[in-house]
Amino acid sequence: MEKYIIHGGHPLEGEVTISGAKNAAVAIVPAALMVDGPCIIENVPNIVDVMLQFEILEKMGVNIEQLDATTFRTENTGVNLESEETFEHMTKLRASYYFIGAELGRYGRARVAMPGGCNFGGIRPVDQHVKGFEKLNSFVRVESEGFISAIAPEGLVGNHIYFDVVTVGATMNVMLAAVFAKGQTVMENVAKEPHIVDLANFLNQMGADIKGAGTDKIIVNGVERLHGGTYSIIPDQIEAGTYMAAVAACGGDVLIKNVIPKHLECISSKLEDMGVKIDMYDDSVRVRRTGPLRHTNLKTLPYPGFPTDMQPQMAAVMCLADGSSHVTEGVWANRFRYTEEMIKMGAHINVFKETAVIDGVPDLNGTDVVAHDLRAGAAMVIAGLAAHGTTTVSQIGYVERGYEDLVGKLRGIGGEIERVED
Numbered sequence: 348m349e350k351y352i353i354h355g356g357h358p359l360e361g362e363v364t365i366s367g368a369k370n371a372a373v374a375i376v377p378a379a380l381m382v383d384g385p386c387i388i389e390n391v392p393n394i395v396d397v398m399l400q401f402e403i404l405e406k407m408g409v410n411i412e413q414l415d416a417t418t419f420r421t422e423n424t425g426v427n428l429e430s431e432e433t434f435e436h437m438t439k440l441r442a443s444y445y446f447i448g449a450e451l452g453r454y455g456r457a458r459v460a461m462p463g464g465c466n467f468g469g470i471r472p473v474d475q476h477v478k479g480f481e482k483l484n485s486f487v488r489v490e491s492e493g494f495i496s497a498i499a500p501e502g503l504v505g506n507h508i509y510f511d512v513v514t515v516g517a518t519m520n521v522m523l524a525a526v527f528a529k530g531q532t533v534m535e536n537v538a539k540e541p542h543i544v545d546l547a548n549f550l551n552q553m554g555a556d557i558k559g560a561g562t563d564k565i566i567v568n569g570v571e572r573l574h575g576g577t578y579s580i581i582p583d584q585i586e587a588g589t590y591m592a593a594v595a596a597c598g599g600d601v602l603i604k605n606v607i608p609k610h611l612e613c614i615s616s617k618l619e620d621m622g623v624k625i626d627m628y629d630d631s632v633r634v635r636r637t638g639p640l641r642h643t644n645l646k647t648l649p650y651p652g653f654p655t656d657m658q659p660q661m662a663a664v665m666c667l668a669d670g671s672s673h674v675t676e677g678v679w680a681n682r683f684r685y686t687e688e689m690i691k692m693g694a695h696i697n698v699f700k701e702t703a704v705i706d707g708v709p710d711l712n713g714t715d716v717v718a719h720d721l722r723a724g725a726a727m728v729i730a731g732l733a734a735h736g737t738t739t740v741s742q743i744g745y746v747e748r749g750y751e752d753l754v755g756k757l758r759g760i761g762g763e764i765e766r767v768e769d
């Protein structure tokens with residue numbers, strides 16, 4: 348098995364460039380099957396989840412060509428929706444659920460293997476996806492053999508959908524299907540994350556008629572077809588935030604390039620509370636930390652609140668702050684498994700239901716730790732970079748689902764990290 352070995356305790360200095368956003372790319376790639384004609388997708392992150400989405404598309408029969416390191420061309424000249432080969436891939440990532448919306452929208456039927464993805468201590472429900480598809484005049488079945496199927500024998504018809512909870516996945520999935528639904532679909536109480544806006548912009552660029560993405564009401568006027576075009580994926584808010592947190596934990600001075608500063612405001616503001624200096628430019632952010640870290644509190648919430656996908660990385664910073672910090676998880680019932688690993692490194696953390704109380708310590712000490720999920724793994728890497736001595740992080744397959752060239756990028760700013768095969 349692969350591991351990261353990290354020799355910690357060094358400040359980070361230099362420049363790092365952020366890749367395209369995972370959670371936008373994993374929806375835009377399935378959406379490419381809805382497009383007639385060639386579709387060029389730029390700023391694609393080279394991460395496992397996105398490459399799996401391309402492989403699923405290819406196994407269905409979509410032509411895929413890589414034009415350069417970050418640009419892909421897709422063309423759907425006919426697909427096999429029943430390809431058994433796609434099912435195993437689908438179970439490996441969460442975002443495979445976007446194939447339901449894309450297939451149901453374009454072909455009036457879909458059958459996908461139950462999605463995988465990070466496990467936050469319980470089932471990740473899909474009831475709101477089901478509710479949305481049913482409202483659009485389709486029948487949905489969650490099959491006991493681990494498949495979800497949906498069919499719209501009389502075609503999808505627009506409707507008014509009020510989501511019971513704010514969900515990223517259901518918002519994007521139902522938006523995909525609604526693109527081709529007859530008439531108008533009004534979706535309320537929707538998620539507003541940057542990747543929702545990015546998916547809507549991609550679809551509109553290809554001829555869809557979607558308004559309101561980024562607010563809590565999205566209106567989709569159904570169209571007959573999508574045409575080819577070119578689209579560039581937004582930079583990854585969470586990857587950028589992860590490097591910001593790494594500089595905060597280790598100290599140093601790093602320019603983080605290819606970002607949308609607006610998407611980073613909630614993260615910057617927390618880091619500034621902790622004594623980190625942040626300078627925002629047009630498409631980059633400079634992060635500096637020379638003095639001690641101050642304690643703070645945070646609660647994760649849907650956008651524009653503090654992102655749950657940055658919660659473990661910020662906790663790694665708080666482990667080294669003066670005083671007691673509280674981290675409250677407002678999205679996932681249990682996203683604190685990483686705290687057991689941080690405690691092995693000398694962190695003082697107590698978890699009470701949805702809140703972790705972190706009493707800062709002057710130093711963490713390197714040891715063997717496990718990446719229990721994607722962002723937990725990122726947090727362990729940050730802790731390892733900041734700690735004295737050597738940290739070994741195992742189960743890094745999770746980390747590679749969502750970070751392009753983490754080792755290369757960290758080494759570029761002075762991190763002593765290597766990836767080894769056990």
Ligand SMILES: CC(=O)N[C@H]1[C@@H](OP(=O)(O)OP(=O)(O)OC[C@H]2O[C@@H](n3ccc(=O)[nH]c3=O)[C@H](O)[C@@H]2O)O[C@H](CO)[C@@H](O)[C@@H]1O
Binds near residue numbers: 475538680
């Ligand atoms: C591939 C992708 O983009 N993953 C992101 C997406 O996951 P994902 O789309 O799975 O997360 P959701 O936004 O749907 O989940 C948010 C909350 O809604 C609940 N819920 C969700 C769906 C549903 O049908 N019913 C329901 O009750 C969930 O249990 C959770 O408490 O958004 C999460 C919240 O920002 C992020 O942590 C994930 O990185």
Ligand SMILES: C=C(OP(=O)(O)O)C(=O)O
Binds near residue numbers: 722
């Ligand atoms: C939880 C995440 O991803 P997924 O929903 O794909 O498991 C994440 O990106 O932090």
